Amino acid sequence: MNELNRKQVEDVRRVLRPKWYGTRQGRRITAALGSAALAMIWAGAVVCWFLAPSTTARWITLGLTGVALVIYAGVFSVLIVASEGVVSLAEKNLDERQLAEHRHVYALAHRGSNWMLGSATTVVAVMSVGHSILRIPTAAAFMFMVAAWTTHKIMPHLIVCWRLEDALPDDE
Template sequence: MSDPTPAPPKAGRRAWPPPSWYATRRRRRILACAGAGSTGMLWIGAIVCFYLAPSLTAMWITFALVGAFVVLYVVFFSALVGADRGMVGFLERSPDERQARERQKIQADAHRGTLWVLVAVFVLVMSSVGRDSNTVLIPTAAIAVFLVALILTHLIMPSLVAAWRMPDPLPDDED
């Protein structure tokens, strides 16, 4: 089976993102935290919509957060794809048994992480409801932003887990 590392760039072109961003375990973990932080901007947008919508303030703050998220997401997610060396993007029939097992572990941990995000959101929503009220009024904008944040969190979580868990490559033997 061929090595899943990306092909080197053509002569005269630099690789983006630079491989130094994800060369060591420490840098991959920093990259995973930055990716999680950029995804957190969507969740902050959902919270802003929950408390301030419908208003122009909520709309502009959410647009600003989503715009910043898109820019950071493109940068960090492209680096995360390079960091996980194609582990998350493999087709089911491509990897060998060890890679398939590792991919399954990554997927399971990512689903567990998404579950904990959902539990935290549930606890936050329930704690923000007044004790004397039986009804929760949630603005439609907050629901829409929440669903987008949830879907994108679900999609990026395997790459975050893979970047966090991947060990440093073994050094080459120079005999």
Template sequence: MGELTPGQLEARYRDWPPRSWYATRGRRRLLVGVGAAAAGLIWISAIVCYYLAPSATAMWTTFALGGAALVIYVVVYSALVGATRGVVGLAERHLDERQSRERRKIQAEAHRATTVTLVAFGVLLLSAMPSGEMVIRIPAAAIVMLMFGLLATHVIMPSLIAGWRMSDPPDDEDE
């Protein structure tokens, strides 16, 4: 029910967001940077929870950062779906063979990027462990936000990679 056909996608994204947001590779990469920063807000929220939880400040900061990340990423995702011409947002049955192959490549790259994120996270935890101790004391709120940050990163990574890799359309020969 929530899937869009190519015609619906084109009609929905014809006027908004403006094409100037994603018409060139530089603008798309700027959008990807903003989307990555939105994901970074969730990771920052986990750091805030680590240092301030349990407290009302940690709770409200987490809500504010999570809400800001959500609002920012909704705008970025809608622009990236339009920029990638549905490779990220359309159902598989609405894609042609080239788009389907491109989506599989993007998903494989996103899985590799998530693996790198997990390894970096593990190395960070091991390096943060005090010498001689076998237990790390982390507030539960920080663990929840770390897991949420990891899940959000995993979910949004394909759209960010698609936006980053997308090439500019060829110039019109008439001009």
């Protein structure tokens, strides 16, 4: 469907500096930037919870989301090149090692998503104690769903980038 192909990955590799995708430190900084972008999406949902409906909530949420998208656009290209497309290439285009890594990363990401959803359910349950109905602005509910979906889609990229080892030096 919307998977990348090897030519697209190589095109991006030619544009980027190896400092970002070739070293563990660069990849970890990139993963941290991606996590910060994801945190901005969640912060927008929290702002909506406390301030919506208001123009303040709208502009803060739109601003945070816009900045997060700009940050993640750059982060995504580095993550794709660093992982050699393991997360974004179609499974039929991966070799056995890449396929095993692909499945392992997605298993870890799904485990993280389950923890996230469990934590969100716990927070809602605790906040609704003593109330028959928990009142939440519609904008906040929507933004929490967007944040959960975004986390689910981005987490595999962040995990593979964080876990990736440096390449072994050539023996010459």
